[in-house]
Amino acid sequence: MIKLLAVVCCFVFTFIINGKHDFVNFTLKNGLRVICIKKSAIPIVTIHICYDCGSRCDAIGKSGVAHFLEHMAFHSHGMAFNNFLEEIGAERNAYTSLGYICFYEVVPKEYMEKVLEYESARMRSLDINQEVFASEKKAILEERNMVYDANPAGLIHESLYANIFNRMSGGISVIGWKHEIESIQQQDLFDFHDKWFAPNNAVLILVGDIDPQRIKILVEKHFGDLKAKSLPKIKTRCNVAPSVVKTVGCKSSEANCFRTCYVYRIPFFARDNFRKYLSLSLAVQAMNQSEFFIIKKIKSATNMLNEVNFSFTSNAAYDIVTIHLTGVSQDDMDSMEELWHFLKEKLRTNSGLTDSEINAVKRQRSTFIAHEDDDIKLIAYSIASLLISGYSPEEIMAQDETIQAITQQECNNLITEIFSGDPIAISKLKRKDYEEK
Ligand SMILES: [Zn+2]
Incomplete structure (x- = not known):
């Protein structure tokens, strides 16, 4: 007792x-x-x-x-x-x-x-x-x-x-x-x-x-008998001066294609604002749909690009959170770069995500969440990553309602905010047989 x-x-x-x-x-x-x-x-x-x-x-x-x-x-x-x-x-x-x-x-x-x-x-x-x-x-x-x-x-x-x-x-x-x-x-x-x-x-x-x-x-x-420990603080790891664009090149003996990756800093910590984090994840998912105008434009203009995608670091593991655009091309390294100068201006002014694009992604999310409802392993997995990223259980449990309330305008504002800066890094991976000119 x-x-x-x-x-x-x-x-x-x-x-x-x-x-x-x-x-x-x-x-x-x-x-x-x-x-x-x-x-x-x-x-x-x-x-x-x-x-x-x-x-x-x-x-x-x-x-x-x-x-x-x-x-x-x-x-x-x-x-x-x-x-x-x-x-x-x-x-x-x-x-x-x-x-x-x-x-x-x-x-x-x-x-x-x-x-x-x-x-x-x-x-x-x-x-x-x-x-x-x-x-x-x-x-x-x-x-x-x-x-x-x-x-x-x-x-x-x-x-x-x-x-x-x-x-x-x-x-x-x-x-x-x-x-x-x-x-x-x-x-x-x-x-x-x-x-x-x-x-x-x-x-x-x-x-x-x-x-x-x-x-x-x-x-x-x-x-219950385990003792709490005093946890070490991790020193800042980010040495990026935001105005400096660094381009690194690497070569892989396994690469049959060229890859170019642009990295932008997301100027807010996603963990401070769950709705903003969810808006960003909706926007990125919508931008990856093949109908998104950037993806269509890149594919049609270069013809040879066989893969384009946006991704973002989904937890605030580091001091900065980043969004990446990666293009993969069979034959060419420069066409992506030329096109990117034009497209980033577009993203800066109007990312152009439409209501129907955002609604389609919202529906995909609801379907996924409904499907997840039967899968105890998946439920635990999705809660774990959000919880450890600093979100509260109440926010996590109510995420579907939050997603449904997000507007197209919120998503577009985020994209404009992110792309109004310059990329903090560009990485290029050369095809294995590429010879420097
Ligand atoms: Zn391992």
Whole structure:
């Protein structure tokens, strides 16, 4: 009885029901944020835990440590967690981005507590076997080769970030620069874990056939005694003077095409304003439709462009948020640049997104959200990335209503605002057989 009272006192507790999900949202005294969503159609549960420490937290000269830690955390503690998950036929995976490291499992509901126990052990400590460490290093070097070195699209993005952030080391490349991965020692992983794996640096999302009241007790039982840590501050990484356009060129032995990528700074932090973030994501989605006038114009004018797309950094992992336009061309490097001078003036004055283009994208979003409603893994995944980017559970749960209220004018204003500046970087990737004149 005493224990139960102690448990209840530990929460800052809100229970919110909206049209879409029934969810419980609470924070333990040690800072661990928890969201549980009840979906009882099937007796399974997904457990998704994210740490707010992606490759942006890699020290200078130690790129790839966050990602390496993600790999090793699977094999920690004598593989006990891994073996258990295999035995019960669970689905599980992990991922690392600039912003965060996440782990998730999908299990029959009766195993949820055991998984919470293992996740709590993973948060407490890391236990590394030398043999596994060596073989994972090999696997990661191979992964680097696949994702960047042998993949022109990956390579141009890696070089772009190095360009924007003005250095070739630490935190810019998620998997890590080859020579730095090779130099990673076990101690680097322990240090990273010690610094960043803490309840006050994590969010835990549970979705499925669960009893929210029982969850509070279980989470407190397994995570409640962990101590909050004082988290290091990351120094600014952005060395870009906004007026300086830097062009980098790289060449890939795998590239059959030329690629040109223009990067613009988004002059607001998306995490400060969820509606603005959603407006931007709608605008970018609409600009990528083949009917958008820029895409049509680029394709018709150059004829040889086989791919054009807009993208933006979707979380505020760095000090700056950027929007990218990438053009891929079989035969030519300069036509994209000539055309771009003309098109950016257009974007500056009137991006020309029409009402029907924005409405079409809104409908696509609603359909996606409705589809997502059945998929507990996808629900947890989308909530995790937004939550760790700093948005509140209430904002996240109400996102469809916010999306539907966004106007075409808001989207157009954003595009004009972004393209009224100059690009902060241009990256070019040459075709493998290209000879400099
Ligand atoms: Zn990996």
